[in-house]
Amino acid sequence: MTTPLESKSTDTLRGLESFVKAVESGSIAAGARLLGISAAAASQNIARLEQSLGVRLLTRTTRRLALTDAGASYFERVQGALQELELARAAVADLQDEPRGLLRIAASAAFGRHVLAPLIPGFMARHPRIRCELLTTDGSVDHIQEGVDLSIHIQQQLQDGLVARRIATAQTRFCAAPSYLQRAGRPSEPEELRDHDCLLFRIPYDGRFLRWGFAREGVHFEPQVRVSMSSNDIDALAQCAAAGGGITRLASFVADPYLARGELLELFSSSTPTHGRATSAPLDYYLCVRDRYELTPKVRLFMDYLQQHLPAELKPRSGAS
Structure with missing residues (x-):
């Protein structure tokens, strides 16, 4: 039988969770979705919390949610405590049982399609109580609003405020179709790209081109290029080049795969480096979480799985940061 004290403690915890998630996500409804409850239930939880404290924590309008002065002070103190409680609860559950529930992963589109998608079935087979959802996007990812547990992006797409850990390094290939090279000639050095039709990736959330980097005798440089086409989709650029x-x-x-089929030919090959020749800079991929509190057992399991099962050629280079 539940005692009045136990009931009050449960109500307080539910109110804390509903309050913190509402503030983090920007609305009571969004916070409720993260908790898997209705907006009405979350609102009632917060109202009971306010009643127990004897203060109003939130100012609610039809358009926005705002913290009162008391609410701001309270949120600052309880946010970390709630995260620590969630970590402790997850750690205890991990000792008693296999982690379970939804693991929501956001990844840059090409990495998600070509690398993660083939690996996820093996992860789920190993951990059958974890369900995975893969979001492939090169846009910005709001971990709170979108309920994302972790995201994976190249270094150039990293967002401020996230905790990032390098998870993979991919070599880059400069490629063109045989038909294009027959028509336009084959450049022998990166500086000649200024005279060629170049197909560049445009980063969706800030509109920048992903610049083409090279190194020659230890010096990094970015040659001038002539942009004839751009896209926010790497696979579209690959097909256009082919x-x-x-x-x-x-x-x-x-x-x-394009190179193996002969649909594309590699330029500036670095398979046999030669003194004085330029080599293309690799792409580093980072696994990101909002903060250390998000390194839940599910996320750690997925990190460990990736480190074990990524293809050898994608394993991070030793000594790289």
């Missing part, structure tokens, strides 16, 4: 549209840069896991 159709004779120009020269593009692809991660090895995208380029290698």
Whole structure:
């Protein structure tokens, strides 16, 4: 039988969870979705919490949610405590049982399609009580609003405020179709790219081109290029290049099938480095969480699984940061 004290403690914890998630996500409804409860239930939980404290924590309007002065002070103190409680609860559950529930992963589109998608079935087979959802996007990812447990992006797409750990390194290939090279000639050095049709990736959330980097005798440089086409989709650029549209840069896991079929040819090959020749800079991929509190047992299991099962050619280079 539940005692009045136990009931009050449960109500307080539910109120804390509903309050913190509402503030983090920007609305009571969004916070309720993260908790898997209705907006009405979350609102009632917060109202009971306010009643027990004797203060109003939130100012609710039809358009926005705002913290009162008391609410701001209270949130600052209880947010970390609630996260620690969630970690402790997850750790105890991990000792008693296999982690379970939804693991929501966001990844840059090409890495998600070509690398993660083939690996996820093996992870789920090993951990059958974990369900996975994979979001493939090169746009910005709001971990709180979208309920994302972890995201994986290249270094150039990292967002401020996230805790990032390098998880993979992909070699890059500069490629063009035989038909294009027959028509336009084959560049022998990166500086010649200024005279060629170049197909560049545009980062969706800030509009920047992903610049083409090289190293020659230890010096990094970015040659001038002539942009004839851009896209926010790496696979679209690969197909355009295979159709004779120009020269593009692809991660090895995208380029290698095209190269094996002869649909694309590699330029500036670094397979046999020569003194004075330029080599293309690799792409580093980072696994990101919102903060250390998000390193839950499910996330740690997935990190460990990736480190064990990523193809050898994608394993991070030793000594890289």
